Amino acid sequence: MVADAWKNVLVGINPLSDMIFASAYKIYVGFSTRRFTSDLKEAFVDGLINSIPQFNSVNRYISKPEHMEGLRTLVTISSLPLKTVETDFAVDSSGFNTSRFVRWFNRR
DSSP: OHHHHTTTOEETTEEHHHHHHHHHHHHHHOOOHHHHHHHHHHHHHTTSOSSOOOHHHHHHHHHOHHHHHHHHHHHHHHHGGGTTTOOOOOTTSSSOOOOOOOOHHHHO
């Protein structure tokens, strides 16, 4: 398991496994890093991570180009089990799309 292999490697004061988890989870959730802190606290309570990275630490980790290739690889590997069942994708996840675009200030 990836987390076991990297358990003793530290990034600053946070284990690398916690930084990888926090980075992937932050991108998945899509919140700002300040709002995402509560999700990290829940992950810590649930035993998914060993420490709670400070929100700027997650931003700095994600912003380093050398880390992005590893994160992309993990996302690709984790998506492989769904490759056989997922064949159609919708941009908005509803299966419907539209070409109509109206600006809010034009509607008012």
